[in-house]
Amino acid sequence: MNCSTYTASTSSPVILSSSSKHPKYRRFTSPFLCRSCSDKLPNHSLEFVLHDALEASGIDINHARTAREGFCSQIQRLSGIERETSISINRGVDLGKAALYIAAEDDALVSHSSVPLPVDAFVDRLDDLSMAFCPLYIPPSGSSPEIFLGNLERYFYVHQGYRRATVMNQLDTRALYLHSVLIRRSGSAVMLSLIYSEMLKMLRLCGFLDFDVEIYFPHDPVSLPRGYDKQKCKMSDEPHILTPLSLFVEILRNLKEAFWPFQYDNARSLFLRAAHAANCTAETGNLEGSFNSYNNVSGFEFASAKAAQHRLGRGVWTSVHFGDMRRALAACERLILLGFDYQELRDYSVLLYHCGYYEESLHYLKLYQTSRQCAVQEEFSSRPSKDLEEDAVEKLIVRLNLILMEEGWSRPSPRRNYWGNYSEPW
Template sequence: MSWVGASSSSSPWLLRNSSSLAAPTPTPSSCSKFFKYQSCPPSRLLCLAQSNPGSDFNFVLHDALDSSGTLTSHAREAREGFCSQIRQLSDIERQTSISINRRVDLGKTALYIAAEDDSLVSHSSVPLPVDAFINRFGDLSMDYCSHYNSSFKSSPDRLLESLENYLYVNKGFRRTNARHLYETRALYLHSVLTHRSGSTAMLSLIYSEILKMLRLWGLLDFDVEIFFPHDPHSLPRGYPKKKSKESDHAHIMTSQALLVEILRNLKDAFWPFQHDQSGNLFLRAARAANFIDVSNVNEDSGFQLASAKAAQHRLDRGVWTSVNFGDMRRALSACERLILLKSDPKELRDYSILLYHCGFYEQSHEFLKLYLDTKSRPQRRRSSNSSTDLEEDAVEKLMIRLNLILMEDGWSRPSYVRNFLGNSADPW
C-alpha cells in the first residue's frame, strides 16, 4: 500500500467530521469501550482503516485532555484548520515544489500546527492569531518591494540575490537547530517570524511564501526552485526553475515533504526519553518499556538503561514535560498529524508505543494492529543486531504485552495517566 501520494478516493484514511456523518448517538457502553473513564465528545477526527472498513479509529490526545479538565476547543479548531488544508493534497500536489505550489496554503498549514501546540501547552483562552501572522508575509513582501523595487527590472538571478540579501542580511533571519526543549521556538512558524531564528524548513517556507506574494502581485514572472540544504549550516537559496539540474532533485522540497519535515522535527524535539540517544525514536521508547534485550544494546548500555528508567520513573509520577525530557502532549500531537498526512505507516507504530506509555492500552493495540495490517510484509531476513530486526522484535513484544493486558479481567488504566496529560503546571 502506498502512503505518499495516495489520492483521497483510494486512500485507506479518510478525514471526516462528525457533523457530516449520520452516526448514531453514542451509548454509555459504546463510550466505555473506547474510553473507559470518560464520555464521548461531540466532535472528533476519525480515520477509517481500509483493512477493517467498519471500524473507526479515534485519536486520543484531545479527548484525554478534555477528560482531565483541560479545554481543547482551540486545539480542535486548529486541527480542523490543518485538516482543511491537507485535504487538498492531491497526488500531484504532494510532489509539487513548495515554491510552485498553488493549491495548499503551506504558511497557514504551518501556523495551524503552531496554534494547536500553543493551545495544548499555554491553556490560553485566546487562540493563536493565525491570520495576523499570515499578514506578516504581506508586510515582509511589501517591505522588500519598497527597498528593492529596482530588482524587478533585473535578471532572475539578481532578483533572487536581492531577496536573499533582504531576508538574511537586512531582516536578519538565521538558521538554528533546536536541540533542547527551550530552543524549539525555531520549529514554529509564528515564533520564527517574531524572533527571526528558525529551522531550515521554516526558512524555506518563509522564502517560498514571499515568492508567492510577489507572484500574486504580478511582480514575478518566472518559476523558482528553493534549494533545501542538508548540511548543518547552509541557508535555503532560490534559483530559476529552468536552470534546475537532475542533481538538484534531492534538494527540492515538495509540499508533502515540507509538512513531514516540520512535524518530524517537532516529534523528535518533544519525544520522551531524550537522554537515550541510541537508535531511532521508536527504539528509545521500546527500550524504556523493556522491549529490547540488554544483550542487544551497545557497550554504553549502562547509561542508556539508567536514563530510560529515569524517564519512565518521571512518567509514572505524572511528569509529562521538562527541559531535556520531552513533552508527551506535543509528541502525540505530531504523531497524530503525521498519520493524517499518510507519510509513513511507521507513524502508526510510533503513536502506538506512546499510547502504551500513557496507559491507553486499547487504543495502543488498535493502532499497532493497523500498522501491522498496512505495512508491507516481505520475508524477513535476519541480520545480527540490525536496527530493523530490533524494531520488528520490539513490535512483536509490544503486541504480546498489549494482548496479555487486554486479556486480563478487570484491567484498569494506570492512575498516573490523568496527571500525565492533564497537569497544567510547567516544571520550570
C-alpha cells in the same frame, strides 16, 4: 468547517463533515491499507487519543481542537498533484497558515491559555514581510533571475536578519514554530524555506515575479535555503526540492523528534528508544532486574527510562531534556493524517503504551503490521527489513496482549492518569 471522521487514501486525506460543534477527530480510515486489506479488516477505523483524553481530565482544549481543524482544512486540499508540486509554485494549500495551525495547537496544549494563538495576525505579518521587499530591493525591469533572487536573499538574510538556528541551539524548540521564527528571526531550515516560499508566492501574486523559481532545501546543518531559476534545475537538485507533503512531513518530524520523551541514544530510531524504555520500565517486573538483564544498557539510558516513568506517573509532561508527551502525540497524529509513512502508526502506538492506553496501542500496532504487509505487496516500500525494530514490535504486542488479559488494564486507572491538572515545569 467541522471534521469528525477522516477517510484517507494514498493520494490525499479526505475529511468528512459532521454536525458536532467541536470536532473530536475520532475516527478515520487508515490511508496505508490497500483495498483488499481494507475489505478484509473489519475494524480498521481508529480513534485518536490526545484531545479526548485531555478533555476527559477536565482540561479545556477547544483552542487545540480548532487549530487541528484548521490544519485539516488545509491538508484536505492536498490532491495527488499538489502533494508532488514544488512549494514555490504551490497554489492549493496555504502553507504558512497550515504551519501556524500546527503552532497554535501545540501552544494550546502546553499553555492552557484562554486566548488562542492569533493565526491571522501572523499571516498578515508574513504578508508584510513579503511586501516590504518591493520598495527597497525590487530590481529594475528586465533584470535577470539571478539578480532578482540575489536581492531577495540580501533582503531576507541581511536586511531582515533571518538566520538559521545553530546546531548548538537544538534544544530551543522555538526554531520549529513559524510564529516564533517570525518574531525572533531565527529558525530551522524548513521554516526558513517556508518563509522564502511565501515571499515568492506573494511577489508572484503582485506581478513582480515573472519566472519559475525552485527553492534549494539544504540537508547539511549550516547552509541556508536559496532560490534558483527553475530552467537551470539539474537532476542532482531533486532531493533538495520541497513539495507541500514533504514540507509538512519535515515540520512534523522535527517536532516529533524534539519532543520525543526518550532523548537518549540518538543512534537508535525513536521507536526503539521508546520500546527499550518500555522494557526497562515494566510495571509487572523489577526495574533493576530488567536493567541487569540488558548488558548493553548504559547507566544514562536506565536513569532516563526511570526518570521518564517517574515524570509520567506524576503527570509531568515536559522537561528540557526529556521531551513532551503531548506534543509528541500531536505530531504523530498529524503525521498519520498526512498518510505519508505507515511507520507513524507504530511510533504513535508505542507512545500510547507509555500513556497506559494499552487497547489503543495494540490496535495501532496491528494496523501497522497490516499496513506494512500492504506496502511490501504493492512495492510502496523500498526499505530493507529492520529485524531489530520488528522484533521489538512483536515483543510489545506480546506484552500488550498479556496486559489486556488482566481485568482492569484496558484503560488507565485514576492512579495512572497522565492527563490531569498537575503543575508543569515551563
